[in-house]
Amino acid sequence: MDERTYTAEAEPGDDVTVKGWVHEIRDLGGIAFIIVRDTSGKIQVKFEKDEMDDDLVDTGLGVHRESVVGVTGRVEEEGRAPTGVEIVPESVEVIAEADPELPLDPSGKVDAELPTRLDNRTLDLRKPDVKAIFEIRAEVLRSVREAFREVGCTEINTPKIVATGTEGGTELFPITYFGREAFMNQSPQLFKQLMVGSGLERVFEIGPIFRAEEHNTPRHLNEATSIDFESAFFDHTQAMDVCEHVVKAAYEGVAENCQAQLEALDLEDEFEVPDGEFPRLSYEEAIEKVNATGELDEPLVFGDDLSTEAEHALGQAVGEHYFITDWPSEIKPFYIKDHDDQPELSTGFDMMHPSMELVSGGQREHRYDNLVEGFEQQGLDPEAFEYYTKMFRYGMPPHAGWGLGGERLVMTMLGLDNIREAVLFPRDRQRLSP
Amino acid sequence: MDERTYTAEAEPGDDVTVKGWVHEIRDLGGIAFIIVRDTSGKIQVKFEKDEMDDDLVDTGLGVHRESVVGVTGRVEEEGRAPTGVEIVPESVEVIAEADPELPLDPSGKVDAELPTRLDNRTLDLRKPDVKAIFEIRAEVLRSVREAFREVGCTEINTPKIVATGTEGGTELFPITYFGREAFMNQSPQLFKQLMVGSGLERVFEIGPIFRAEEHNTPRHLNEATSIDFESAFFDHTQAMDVCEHVVKAAYEGVAENCQAQLEALDLEDEFEVPDGEFPRLSYEEAIEKVNATGELDEPLVFGDDLSTEAEHALGQAVGEHYFITDWPSEIKPFYIKDHDDQPELSTGFDMMHPSMELVSGGQREHRYDNLVEGFEQQGLDPEAFEYYTKMFRYGMPPHAGWGLGGERLVMTMLGLDNIREAVLFPRDRQRLSP
Numbered sequence: 001m002d003e004r005t006y007t008a009e010a011e012p013g014d015d016v017t018v019k020g021w022v023h024e025i026r027d028l029g030g031i032a033f034i035i036v037r038d039t040s041g042k043i044q045v046k047f048e049k050d051e052m053d054d055d056l057v058d059t060g061l062g063v064h065r066e067s068v069v070g071v072t073g074r075v076e077e078e079g080r081a082p083t084g085v086e087i088v089p090e091s092v093e094v095i096a097e098a099d100p101e102l103p104l105d106p107s108g109k110v111d112a113e114l115p116t117r118l119d120n121r122t123l124d125l126r127k128p129d130v131k132a133i134f135e136i137r138a139e140v141l142r143s144v145r146e147a148f149r150e151v152g153c154t155e156i157n158t159p160k161i162v163a164t165g166t167e168g169g170t171e172l173f174p175i176t177y178f179g180r181e182a183f184m185n186q187s188p189q190l191f192k193q194l195m196v197g198s199g200l201e202r203v204f205e206i207g208p209i210f211r212a213e214e215h216n217t218p219r220h221l222n223e224a225t226s227i228d229f230e231s232a233f234f235d236h237t238q239a240m241d242v243c244e245h246v247v248k249a250a251y252e253g254v255a256e257n258c259q260a261q262l263e264a265l266d267l268e269d270e271f272e273v274p275d276g277e278f279p280r281l282s283y284e285e286a287i288e289k290v291n292a293t294g295e296l297d298e299p300l301v302f303g304d305d306l307s308t309e310a311e312h313a314l315g316q317a318v319g320e321h322y323f324i325t326d327w328p329s330e331i332k333p334f335y336i337k338d339h340d341d342q343p344e345l346s347t348g349f350d351m352m353h354p355s356m357e358l359v360s361g362g363q364r365e366h367r368y369d370n371l372v373e374g375f376e377q378q379g380l381d382p383e384a385f386e387y388y389t390k391m392f393r394y395g396m397p398p399h400a401g402w403g404l405g406g407e408r409l410v411m412t413m414l415g416l417d418n419i420r421e422a423v424l425f426p427r428d429r430q431r432l433s434p
Numbered sequence: 435m436d437e438r439t440y441t442a443e444a445e446p447g448d449d450v451t452v453k454g455w456v457h458e459i460r461d462l463g464g465i466a467f468i469i470v471r472d473t474s475g476k477i478q479v480k481f482e483k484d485e486m487d488d489d490l491v492d493t494g495l496g497v498h499r500e501s502v503v504g505v506t507g508r509v510e511e512e513g514r515a516p517t518g519v520e521i522v523p524e525s526v527e528v529i530a531e532a533d534p535e536l537p538l539d540p541s542g543k544v545d546a547e548l549p550t551r552l553d554n555r556t557l558d559l560r561k562p563d564v565k566a567i568f569e570i571r572a573e574v575l576r577s578v579r580e581a582f583r584e585v586g587c588t589e590i591n592t593p594k595i596v597a598t599g600t601e602g603g604t605e606l607f608p609i610t611y612f613g614r615e616a617f618m619n620q621s622p623q624l625f626k627q628l629m630v631g632s633g634l635e636r637v638f639e640i641g642p643i644f645r646a647e648e649h650n651t652p653r654h655l656n657e658a659t660s661i662d663f664e665s666a667f668f669d670h671t672q673a674m675d676v677c678e679h680v681v682k683a684a685y686e687g688v689a690e691n692c693q694a695q696l697e698a699l700d701l702e703d704e705f706e707v708p709d710g711e712f713p714r715l716s717y718e719e720a721i722e723k724v725n726a727t728g729e730l731d732e733p734l735v736f737g738d739d740l741s742t743e744a745e746h747a748l749g750q751a752v753g754e755h756y757f758i759t760d761w762p763s764e765i766k767p768f769y770i771k772d773h774d775d776q777p778e779l780s781t782g783f784d785m786m787h788p789s790m791e792l793v794s795g796g797q798r799e800h801r802y803d804n805l806v807e808g809f810e811q812q813g814l815d816p817e818a819f820e821y822y823t824k825m826f827r828y829g830m831p832p833h834a835g836w837g838l839g840g841e842r843l844v845m846t847m848l849g850l851d852n853i854r855e856a857v858l859f860p861r862d863r864q865r866l867s868p
Contacts, residue, residue, distance in 0.1 A: 001585060001675055004667060019667050021829050039635040039666075066829040096800060098829040122825040125632030134634065138589040142579070151435060155572040159859045160594065160642050161607070161618070161657050163867040173595070175609045175618065178646070178863050184595070184609065184618070191859060194868065198559030200568065201473040208594050208641065212612070223595050232473075233438060233453050241435055366530060387868035391556040395455050395500040395532040425593045425625060429612050433597040434628065434821035 004070070008040035012077040012085055018043060019070045019095065021126065022063050023107060032061050035082070036071055037126070044078070044086040045071050052089075060092040066106060066123070068096035114418060121424055121434065132261035133421060136254055137410050139261075141206060143253025144227060147246045148204040153229065156203045158191035160184055160210070164384050173212045184210035187403060188228050189335065190388045193364060196232040196399040197391055204229050206406065216429050218418040219356055221407060223427040229361075230401030236347040236363040239400035240323055243351050243359055244278050247321065250409060265414060278351065279322040286324045290314045303328050308356075315354030325349045334374030336362040347400070353412040361402025368392040438504070442474035446511040446519055452477060453504045453529065455560065456497050457541060466495050469516070470505055471560070478512070478520040479505050486523075494526040500540060500557070502530040548852060555858055555868065566695035567855060570688050571844050573695075575640060577687025578661055581680045582638040587663065590637045592625035594618055594644070598818050607646045618644035621837060622662050623769065624822045627798055630666040630833040631825055638663050640840065650863050652852040653790055655841060657861040663795075664835030670781040670797040673834035674757055677785050677793055678712050681755065684843060699848060712785065713756040720758045724748045737762050742790075749788030759783045768808030770796040771832075781834070787846040795836025802826040 005016035020038030032047045047057050063069060073089035103119070104112045106126035117124040125131050145155065162185045165172040172183040188205050195203045209226040229242055251273040254262070262268045281289065287300040295313035300306070306314065306324075325347075329338045332348035339345045351359035365371045371392055375382040382389055410422040420426040425434055439450035454472030466481045481491050497503060507523035537553070538546045540560035551558040559565050579589065596619045599606040606617040622639050629637045643660040663676055685707040688696070696702045715723065721734040729747035734740070740748065740758075759781075763772045766782035773779045785793035799805045805826055809816040816823055844856040854860040859868055 001672060002667075019831070037633075039633055068829045068831045096829050096831055099827045102828055103824075119821070120825070120828075122628045122631040122830075123828055125629070125634060128633065131633035134590065135588055141589055142583070145576070145579075149576070154569055155575055156568065156858060157642070157659055159657055159861055161644065161861050161866065173609050173611060175607050177607060177866055178648075180866065182866055191868070194556045195559070195858070197556040199471075199473055199562065199565035200559060208591070210595065214612075223593055225591055233436075238435060387553070390537075391554070393533045394536055394554075394557055395502045395530050396556075397453070397502045397530055424590060424629070427593055427595050432595065432611060432614065432616055434625070 006040035007036060007038050007043040007083075010043055010075045010085060010087065012075050014075045015073070016075055016087065017070055017072040018087065020068070021106075022065050022067050022069055022098075025061060025063075025065060027061060032057075033086075034060060034063075034069075036069060036087075039131075041083065043083060044081040045073070045089050045092075046078070046086045047089070056089060056092060059094060060089060063094055064098045064100045066098040066102060066126070067094060068098075069093060070095055114420060118420065118426065118431065119434070125424075128264040129266075132258075132264035133410070133414060133416070134424065135261050136258050136414065137406075137422060139253050139258050140250045140410055140413070141406070143249045143257075144246055145204070145206065146253075147249030148229065150249075151202070151242055151245065153202045153204045153231075154200045156192065156195055156200070156205050157207065158185075158188045158205060160208060171212050173210050186211050187226065189403070190385070192228055192230040192401060193335070193399065194388065194391055196230050196401075197394070197396040201233070201397075202231040214429065218420075219408065219411070221419055221423065221426055221428065224423075225406030227404040227406050227409070228401065229404075230364075230399060232397040232399045234363075234400040235398065236325070236349055236361065236400050239361050239363070239402055240280070240325075240349060240351070243323075243361065243402050243404070244321075246404070247351070247358070247409070248274055251413065254413065267414065274321050278320070279318060281318070281322060281324055282326040283324055283328065283345075284326070286314060289317055293317050303330065305331050311352065311356060315352060315356075318352075319354060321351065321353055321358075323349050323351050332362065334378040334380075335364050335371070337365045349402075351402070351404075353408070355412055356408060358408050358412065359402050359404045361400065363398065363400040366392060366396045366398050368396075440474035441470060441472050441477040441517075444477055444509045444519060444521065446509050448509045449507070450509055450521065451504055451506040452521065454502070455540075456499050456501050456503055456532075459495060459497075459499060461495060466491075467520075468494060468497075468503075470503060470521075473565075475517065477517060478515040479507070479523050479526075480512070480520045481523070490523060490526060493528060494523060497528050498532045498534045500532040500536060500560070501528060502532075503527060504529055548854060552854065552860060552865065553868070559858075562698040563700075566692075566698035567844070567848060567850070568858065569695050570692050570848065571840075571856060573687050573692050574684045574844055574847070575840070577683045577691075578680055579638070579640065580687075581683030582663065584683075585636070585676055585679065587636045587638040587665075588634045590626065590629055590634070590639050591641065592619075592622045592639060594642060605646050607644050620645050621660065623837070624819070626662055626664040626835060627769070627833065628822065628825055630664050630835075631828070631830040635667070635831075636665040648863065652854075653842065653845070655853055655857065655860055655862065658857075659840030661838040661840050661843070662835065663838075664798075664833060666831040666833045668797075668834040669832065670759070670783055670795065670834050673795050673797070673836055674714070674759075674783055674785070677757075677795065677836055677838070678755075680838070681785070681792070681843070682708055685847065688847065701848065708755050712754070713752060715752070715756060715758055716760045717758055717762065717779075718760070720748060723751055727751050737764065739765050745786065745790060749786060749790075752786075753788060755785065755787055755792075757783050757785050766796065768812045768814075769798050769805070771799045783836075785836070785838075787842070789846055790842060792842050792846065793836050793838045795834065797832065797834040800826060800830045800832050802830075 023037035024035040070093040073087045078086040104123045291299040293313045329346040332346040336348040348362035407422040457471035458469040504527040507521045512520040538557045725733040761782045763780040766780040770782040782796035841856040
């Protein structure tokens, strides 16, 4: 399918045409080199000025850095070349000339601030470490989908334009839909639940979610990728089992298939696939543990949500992925089922990386009357959600599930400082373009 | 992970608990049966009234159809049972009682109109043929992704909230983004192009697209799934090779992994994986061929687009998947490259199923000056697209790609009459919920 040779595949003795970007030009006088970079790596091209056609030398050395060129020639062994081989060119074609001034230096020699990088993602992704993040992101999605299929899930796609939000309220982006008010969906929650009552029973979805949160932090996005799971006849503990399976599979996939990318990120030594079961702390144990760290100005009491500060203190104390279970009912959404024997505690759980929350889940309320009551207590009009609630009158099994932030998974896996590093074209309060 | 036995796995002699929906209740007097259905199939449960506990019999036979039950008992061979085995129950638990009146009959005995089915997708997907469509859809997505990886693509995700539409104009849904005007993206076109100039070079994306078209036809959706491909250093013929590879892979995946689903749809005999190369007709050959059918009231002339009528006539004449290449430049978008030696002809192509267009693609215009001129000719302000155009000044290689309608692929593969059959919760002018 490809008519060119990738730089990584050029072997001594081959006659090749490589195509790529001019990464570097080094002119030593009688001899000069350009380094050509493509997606597979880099290769040196040698120009011996006295022995080569002037036009060839002028063309090869006259281009600006980051121009696109095609180089045809013979590959030769050369111990002093960065990859041990070089091309002795017969012809050089300038395919797309680059401006001499670049808004960002893809060689990585000059650092750029994140906003500049995001404004110039095309150039930014020419850097091997940035490219590696997105190759790893793709592998995470691949291995996560495979892990879901291993436990019998069917992939679904649910609508992103909706008449009502999952939890109503202020976090919705309004849209004009043929003259009607609609919203961009903040979660596939209600739709995936409708599917566990269907013949599919166990489903997953990976897709965009949209939240009009005013947060502007290094770990919030207004458009994010949600990895969602839901299964009929599961309780919260079984949903947690699947969660652990899926997150481990993502790490395993990266460990198996992305060694080069981990090296590009200097992570090959510290990257570890989580082993053993993730500890499962009850909410009560969690707040005790946080309070015992002495890191908080004021100790947590039952009913408090975990602040970012508390999450950090707890994460440091636990030191690995862990679950927090049995949250107070009052701070979990209405669609989470409470424990039958202890209605003040819910079956809601969070799965945490030491540095932040990754997953929120639980067993769902599947009893029609309790569900409608939940809507009312939340201040939502059950009528507006009738398309959802009415299905609970026609045989809705007990079920459980969770949602995992895709970007947070990549961010914590790779130790990125800002979640925007894990998104090609992030959306936040300020950023709407590119 | 599962604590229950799936009905399809119940073997004679096993002590099991199955959980599922009451598909049917048959009371023959002294003996009665319920059929329990789960995602894997169905199983008969036998009640011998005189020999069993009254409570057990009353519970088992007192539930309404489509209620969720758990049945614990011994599996026995029974030649007269639909699956050759039956359960002799020790206990029956009513897990979720269904209303006696259902808005739709999941047994399929009573037909329902499409709107009723879409309003009650949970019940609709209890029918094996409907469920099969979505299991096949999931397999199509799986095998398409695999086919992309086989040709060296990296999966990407690009934003769905954008400041400007790909082609501008009237087909965009406006959204309010923190007080600013924004739109839901109608195509990842510009973003995937930006990625071929990055170190990724070859990418694919599967995600939602949003089109505010006023069409209300059996083959248009306002929210659809687009399967997008783009590669650096490819011309349109190489992009067509990948297109053919990916579409065939989807058929192969379904043939290999979805025999049961094809049987549920009564398609096991007629389903065929396309073999051989898809014919490649030039636009001129295509209009000649259409005109030769004599099916059109008025013959097509150079510059005409193909009407639905013309597509049908041509599709019938060709009788298999095919490409139409070398379209007149004036009816293809500005970002499609024209042939250098024949600027009135573009490198744009469509890939057609005999019944409709599936794919639109081409080599892209990668030369900065020509691209900016194209924007102006299209009546678009190049300034508004500067985030995109400026990257073409920093070494943008020649590239080509295409977009494939995911629902149309499933629809044509399975011979569905309406594209809404291939979407769980379709969006059209009237339908915004569920």
